[in-house]
Amino acid sequence: MKILIYGFGRMGLTHFSILNGLNPDINFSVIEPNKILRTLLKKNINANFYADDSSLDEPFDITLITTPPSIHIKLMKKSLKRGDRKIFVEKPFGGFSNIKLESTLDLSAVYIGYVLRFNPCIQWIKSNINPDEIKSIHGQYLSNTIEKKPKGWRNGQFSGVCNEMGSHVIDLIQYIINYNELDLINSEAQSVISDVDDIVQANLKTKNDIDVSLYFNWVNKKVRKPVFGIDLEMKDGYKYCIDQQQIIKYKNEEFITKVSVTDLAKTVPYYLRGIDFTDQMIDLMNDNDIMATADEAFVVNNIIAKILNK
Amino acid sequence: MKIILGDNQFFGVNHFDLKKGEETKSKFRTNEKIISFIDLSLQSGLDGFMINSNKKGYEIISNSDFDSSKEIHYSIPYPHKYASMVNENGMMSLLSYLIKNTSFLKNLMGGVKLVTTQNLKSITPFALNLEVPKNLRKGSYIYMQNIITDMLMGIGRGDILIEFIKSVVRLGYKPGIITLNPIMFDRLLKKHKDADLIKDLIVCFNINKEGFNVFPSLNQVENFIQSSPKYKLMGMSIFASGAANISNSINYIQTLNLDYIVFGSSRVENIKSNLDLFNRKL
Numbered sequence: 001m002k003i004l005i006y007g008f009g010r011m012g013l014t015h016f017s018i019l020n021g022l023n024p025d026i027n028f029s030v031i032e033p034n035k036i037l038r039t040l041l042k043k044n045i046n047a048n049f050y051a052d053d054s055s056l057d058e059p060f061d062i063t064l065i066t067t068p069p070s071i072h073i074k075l076m077k078k079s080l081k082r083g084d085r086k087i088f089v090e091k092p093f094g095g096f097s098n099i100k101l102e103s104t105l106d107l108s109a110v111y112i113g114y115v116l117r118f119n120p121c122i123q124w125i126k127s128n129i130n131p132d133e134i135k136s137i138h139g140q141y142l143s144n145t146i147e148k149k150p151k152g153w154r155n156g157q158f159s160g161v162c163n164e165m166g167s168h169v170i171d172l173i174q175y176i177i178n179y180n181e182l183d184l185i186n187s188e189a190q191s192v193i194s195d196v197d198d199i200v201q202a203n204l205k206t207k208n209d210i211d212v213s214l215y216f217n218w219v220n221k222k223v224r225k226p227v228f229g230i231d232l233e234m235k236d237g238y239k240y241c242i243d244q245q246q247i248i249k250y251k252n253e254e255f256i257t258k259v260s261v262t263d264l265a266k267t268v269p270y271y272l273r274g275i276d277f278t279d280q281m282i283d284l285m286n287d288n289d290i291m292a293t294a295d296e297a298f299v300v301n302n303i304i305a306k307i308l309n310k
Numbered sequence: 311m312k313i314i315l316g317d318n319q320f321f322g323v324n325h326f327d328l329k330k331g332e333e334t335k336s337k338f339r340t341n342e343k344i345i346s347f348i349d350l351s352l353q354s355g356l357d358g359f360m361i362n363s364n365k366k367g368y369e370i371i372s373n374s375d376f377d378s379s380k381e382i383h384y385s386i387p388y389p390h391k392y393a394s395m396v397n398e399n400g401m402m403s404l405l406s407y408l409i410k411n412t413s414f415l416k417n418l419m420g421g422v423k424l425v426t427t428q429n430l431k432s433i434t435p436f437a438l439n440l441e442v443p444k445n446l447r448k449g450s451y452i453y454m455q456n457i458i459t460d461m462l463m464g465i466g467r468g469d470i471l472i473e474f475i476k477s478v479v480r481l482g483y484k485p486g487i488i489t490l491n492p493i494m495f496d497r498l499l500k501k502h503k504d505a506d507l508i509k510d511l512i513v514c515f516n517i518n519k520e521g522f523n524v525f526p527s528l529n530q531v532e533n534f535i536q537s538s539p540k541y542k543l544m545g546m547s548i549f550a551s552g553a554a555n556i557s558n559s560i561n562y563i564q565t566l567n568l569d570y571i572v573f574g575s576s577r578v579e580n581i582k583s584n585l586d587l588f589n590r591k592l
Binding site for chain 1: 427526
């Protein structure tokens with residue numbers, strides 16, 4: 001199998017490690033424009049490293065685009081032109097300004113890295129909850145990702161908590177409710193450390209009357225590890241509170257039952273950073289059943305653009 | 311089987327319940343509270359304690375004396391610090407941080423080696439110099455954290471882990487490896503026949519009756535333990551991060567051929583009662 005990776009930052013390295021850990025026979029090519037990093041990587045990692053893709057004409061089985069979002073679309077178009085069989089683009093797929101592409105492009109082989117879909121608790125919800133019975137849904141994401149003002153693109157319009165963290169939650173919401181037409185009611189964004197949005201809250205409503213509320217904060221010093229949460233209120237009065245580790249069911253605030261990740265104990269052949277990341281790469285190499293499509297990613301971008309009033 | 315106090319409770323780590331983790335962290339706001347908890351746990355009969363090289367862990371080891379008959383298991387690095395660095399300033403910031411923050415002599419020696427060989431293996435002494443306090447008692451264990459161990463194995467650079475083990479031994483400490491892929495690490499070690507390398511080595515990995523976060527599978531890890539590797543084995547997450555029945559978990563762990571187990575709790579009473587259960591069943 002031939003795999004190409006554009007960009008060898010934190011996500012490029014993570015996906016490379018997982019894919020190589022799952023199948024050491026993969027032939028990797030990596031585009032890394034930073035000369036010092038590329039020189040060092042060439043000496044240390046078993047892959048073909050290039051400054052750019054000008055010499056790569058043959059199609060790849062899988063291409064991963066893990067660069068800053070501003071160049072996602074350019075690289076995706078190049079990969080489509082080369083005839084690459086599957087293209088994986090890290091979220092948020094070109095940033096919020098990318099809400100529509102030329103209709104001539106066939107995006108059926110393009111998948112977006114919304115990794116939280118692979119969380120066992122989310123998969124439990126997907127299999128056990130009827131989306132037509134949902135009355136309201138609240139999504140939040142808390143982390144302490146930004147402790148100092150970031151440099152480069154992470155302090156620009158393609159970054160911010162809504163693009164980088166909130167996009168995950170928005171994708172989860174459309175994945176769970178199985179519905180993608182949402183109207184914005186109100187929103188508020190604050191810059192605390194970076195020059196872009198660090199704290200965001202918003203209220204939306206779907207065309208089929210589900211209330212959606214969002215809260216994202218990536219400068220929360222009380223949080224050691226990123227944590228997402230989804231609360232579902234059902235038409236029959238039941239409530240489900242979901243996070244990375246458990247699903248708790250209530251009726252009128254009274255505890256009914258709990259399903260924890262230990263009940264859902266899953267195994268993966270190679271573990272790094274979470275079962276979700278490994279499962280995402282396994283899905284990419286196989287049937288792409290869970291992975292977000294390009295169309296679903298456009299919906300997320302559209303919502304972000306509305307929230308940030310862009 | 312030696313029993314070691316874990317450190318998750320001090321730093322808000324709870325893989326089963328994040329909110330509980332945060333509540334527990336607030337109980338250990340100061341270094342003094344952590345030190346007092348460690349002392350009380352050791353007095354209860356634990357064989358030692360584990361602590362990470364984050365800011366608090368580093369300060370505690372730098373400035374405190376613990377009962378010299380007890381073992382110190384020190385793990386490096388603190389991954390969150392480096393993840394934030396990469397998030398904020400990119401991958402290259404990691405390298406420049408290492409160079410800026412290590413001693414001039416180590417920089418000079420390691421730097422020359424890194425420039426001439428361009429092999430990331432040369433970073434190992436930098437990392438140890440940066441993360442290990444001078445006051446860490448010789449003979450203590452120094453572990454590589456699982457996020458780094460597993461990433462290095464994934465990228466095919468297990469040789470850096472072997473270099474880490476050698477460097478730790480050269481400094482007068484005993485080596486430890488934390489991994490969530492113990493069988494993969496075992497395959498790596500089998501390529502290295504050096505008996506001295508594994509004489510004191512401890513490999514620490516998840517094992518619990520529920521199979522929670524046990525990779526690649528509970529059955530395979532049980533078989534691996536049964537195969538009695540020549541190095542020491544330490545079980546962690548033995549109570550499935552708090553989700554399991556304590557007594558059943560201890561019964562299960564006792565059936566395995568482990569040299570060490572590590573567990574934590576935010577209450578000394580729980581440490582004592584778990585220890586009693588272990589001792590009763592031994």
